[in-house]
Amino acid sequence: xxxxxxxxxxxxxxxxxxxxxxxxxxxxxxxxxxxxxxxxxxxxxxxxxxxxxxxxxxxxxxxxxxxxxxxxxxxxxxxxxxxxxxxxxxxxxxxxxxxxxxxxxxxxxxxxxxxxxxxxxxxxxxxxxxxxxxxxxxxxxxxxxxxxxxxxxxxxxxxxxxxxxxxxxxxxxxxxxxxxxxxxxxxxxxxxxxxxxxxxxxxxxxxxxxxxxxxxxxxxxxxxxxxxxxxxxxxxxxxxxxxxxxxxxxxxxxxxxxxxxxxxxxxxxx
Numbered sequence: 001x002x003x004x005x006x007x008x009x010x011x012x013x014x015x016x017x018x019x020x021x022x023x024x025x026x027x028x029x030x031x032x033x034x035x036x037x038x039x040x041x042x043x044x045x046x047x048x049x050x051x052x053x054x055x056x057x058x059x060x061x062x063x064x065x066x067x068x069x070x071x072x073x074x075x076x077x078x079x080x081x082x083x084x085x086x087x088x089x090x091x092x093x094x095x096x097x098x099x100x101x102x103x104x105x106x107x108x109x110x111x112x113x114x115x116x117x118x119x120x121x122x123x124x125x126x127x128x129x130x131x132x133x134x135x136x137x138x139x140x141x142x143x144x145x146x147x148x149x150x151x152x153x154x155x156x157x158x159x160x161x162x163x164x165x166x167x168x169x170x171x172x173x174x175x176x177x178x179x180x181x182x183x184x185x186x187x188x189x190x191x192x193x194x195x196x197x198x199x200x201x202x203x204x205x206x207x208x209x210x211x212x213x214x215x216x217x218x219x220x221x222x223x224x225x226x227x228x229x230x231x232x233x234x235x236x237x238x239x240x241x242x243x244x245x246x247x248x249x250x251x252x253x254x255x256x257x258x259x260x261x262x263x264x265x266x267x268x269x270x
Contacts, residue, residue: 004188007251008198015205016250020213020242023249024220027241030086031234037082038237041097045075046232073111074100077186079240080247084187087248100186110185110192114178117196121170125163133157176210177203183247202250217242 031038049071056063078097085092100107129135138154145152177200185195203210217239224235248254 002188002251002253004190004198004251008202011250012201012205016202017206018209018213018246018249020209020216023213023242023245024216024238026245027083027238030083030241030245031237034082034086034092037092037094037097038079038241039233041078041082041094042233042236045071045078049075069111069115070108073107074104076100076182076240077103077107079237080183080186080244083241083244084248084253087254103186106185106192107182110182110195113192114181114196118171118174118178121174122164122167125160125167128157128160128163133160176207176214179203179210179214179243180247180250183243187244187247187253188251213242213246 049068052067052071053064056067075097077100081099082092082096085096133154133156135154135156138156142152142154178196180199180202181196184190184198185192188195188198190198220235220239221232224231224233
């Protein structure tokens, strides 16, 4: 059994490195080796998520966000499970992608906490827009002027702009810092908060490398979207498998379990 605490400590003490483009290349090879399963599950996820969100929105405005959060919390981990099995040379099936349901409570809790932490820095700007700038009235006025064929730009205070700029910068930083959080909570024995902290500590060591990785992944998905969205059936799994590879390399998942290695070292030393 892998001791994730020890391997996290080793990674932080000894350091690590990776190339975003090399990781994406390896991810594509894994996806290509099981292309039918990865594309099939991506298509199922997108279709089910779209239909469920539409029905939820029709039932009650805002309910679609709840449904989307739950589905992404339970189904996105499937790509990590499948990548882990494929890398170990194990056969995968659609059941492999559904293993996230075994950690349903933990995964949903992670998704909710992540959303709160990432978007909380924007709250002061939102409060300023509503309480100081009366943004609702400004938007209504803009719509009325547009109906009359005139253009009107809502007036926003300097305070709101500054608060938004600061909040956006912090949100972007936290998004990158916690980018390994989901795969960590899926494949390790860390708690929800422990997974977020592990991700933050690891990403801070190579923050600009992760920023580069973020933009490489963004570029891949933009390219997939430009290809009439059909390309996203490949770009989405490649993006998620890339995140898995970074996690797997840092925690050296390809190496022997710690207890087995310790046992061998014991006999060798004697």
